[in-house]
Amino acid sequence: MKLVLRKLALLCCLAAVTVVGCDYPDPDFRMNMVEAVSNDTGPEYQQEISDVLGAMFGTPDDRHAMPGTGLDQGRLRLAAGPTWTAEGGSNHGLYRRHCVHCHGITGDGRGPTARFLNPYPRDYRPAVYKFKSTYNPSKPTDEDLRRVLANGVPGTAMPSFALLPGSEVEALVEYVKYLSIRGQMETELIRYVYDELGEEETEDENGNTILDPNGEPVMRRIPLDVEKDAEQREVILEILAEIVDGWNAANDEIIVPEEEQIPDDVRSAAEIAASVEKGRKLFYGTDANCVKCHGPTGLGDGQQDDQDNWNKAHKLFLASVAKETDPAIASAKEKVAETLYPVRNAIPRDLRQGVYRGGRRRIDLFWKVYAGIAGTPMPGLGPASEGATGTLSEEEMWNVVDYVLSLPYEAPSRPQKALPENPNAISSAG
């Protein structure tokens, strides 16, 4: 009898826990805490910034895009919110269906699976994209993002979504831009609050500074009160317009190769060999410097000590935690530091595998040689913007592309990987 009771109690306990305890709350957009604590954003400002972002961009379940963002509301409607399928078969909540488990609800690249992936999934919030047709600091075009979705990123966990209907891909592209613009706005708001708001001295009605009993001025926090302060609203709308302009400019910042320099599709073996040979010389020369990082064998075993922007930001943040002298800020920073993933170095691509993350067409490689890869140590060899000076001519860059494309097929292609160098060898001597 008592045994039955006990079993019953056990079952009740389990049932209660199942029903109540593990209920998943509605997803929320959480703050970019690395930016917040780096800019000394206190809890009150954090709340105010969250509220402004909520007003501008809504919540994960109730997205909102101000007309000023120029985003397509219809596409966002398909991509945002919880996953469901309408009677007619149209799918909703596409971002949560396909993307969120890696890229996270905020687009911070910290979904549940992110920690286990190498490379880490892209954090959309800085709005820096690697695989694109535009100049290094420019935003990607819609077509660039679409191509990444269609092809995936070979050699990484990012799969191809080529089987999705075009309308669903369009919706996801729009939502990625929405998360990016939101992320940019968040960082800009944090910096605006740091730069322009903060504490000020208080004055009495005669314009004299009010002092506390110790003779120190009494300080007052200037709130971020967008509801009441029309000036703050104006500034924020200007920041938004600047962010959106950056995205809109992408179509004018595409690198279009000179027609007469583009190698013919059909070339003789001798012509290709001549171009490859020129490219090889450039690869190893001190103008292009490819060898320094991709290594004397092209296995990506040259300079391996650097990080991409995302990892470097975290590395610098961790260094700032160790240096922090203010105990309150130090403790806030430590809490954030605990949530970060281990910092990884940027390993140059092994060019002998024939796997190209940004696409294997010659134009994809040309864009990378020309503009470099945004957010990574990989520099460009072409002009940094229209009319600027390039390191190589377009013809030379096409030679490099030909050489790189020949590497996987170079026979016999069995070079030995260079051994890592001892990083302390010189510093101890000095």
Next chain:
Amino acid sequence: MKSLTRSRGIGAVLFVCALVAASGCRQGDDLGPVADPDALTNIRAAFSQGGESADDSAAMPTGTGWATLKGRFVFDGVAPEMDPYNANKDEATCTINGKAPLQETVLVDAATKGLANVAIFIRKAPRVHESAASPATESAEFDQKNCVFLTHVFPLTVGQTMQIKNSDNVGHNTNIEGKNGFNQTIPAGGTIDFTPKKEETVPVSVRCSIHPWMLAYFLPRENGYYAVTGPDGSFEIPNVPAGEELELQVWHESATGPGGALVLNTPEAKKRKWSKKGRFRITLPQDDVEEIEITVPASALGG
């Protein structure tokens, strides 16, 4: 026997509860606040009314004439010894007689105690003198030798061209972070021009990915009201607006404030109402040549 069964039963219940508590209901490591639904609605309604241009009376110039601000930053304490750069690539070029050059994070002049590489600039100028409105020279050279950027803190007026030079016999790439974003290979012995378009509020880092120990800072500003202290810690900003309050931002690479803001708590800094963001305000009489001396204790640079 009976009590044993009972304790086992209770144990099982506790165990299950503990297990669930420990693992099942973990809600992730989300930090930070979430938008408040009421505040969100009210702010959204306010946004729909649009904004209002800043009250221009505050920014309107109230003074006339010009003045000069000059001075010195003096280090107070034992100057830290600089470690050599970790030059572990291209040693033939990047070391001198097998020794790597010394880092430049804190440079103190032995004779005068002057602190070099402090950036000081007017945050928002109410008026701009013509000499500061357009750069004196069209371009400025930014060179690198022995895998060291020769100008550690490099300011520039937007519109000026930065001539990025490579005086080494190995290739470099110059990777500038921030709003302008630049990352291009600079051939051995070559020069590449770069014309930044956007202002930064504090200096941003300049690196070389091929030699990751290389580090400098870049400060593009809309007008010429900036200075970087020389080896003796001195600086001069000529033709600044007189008769009205100017707010100056002070920055040093190793300063402990956010983004490198030089925060000072000395009595003289308190007198200047030096802020926690490394800023102070000053009003200069017309045609005045104001000389200020600012003491920087070692603790302000994390020492």
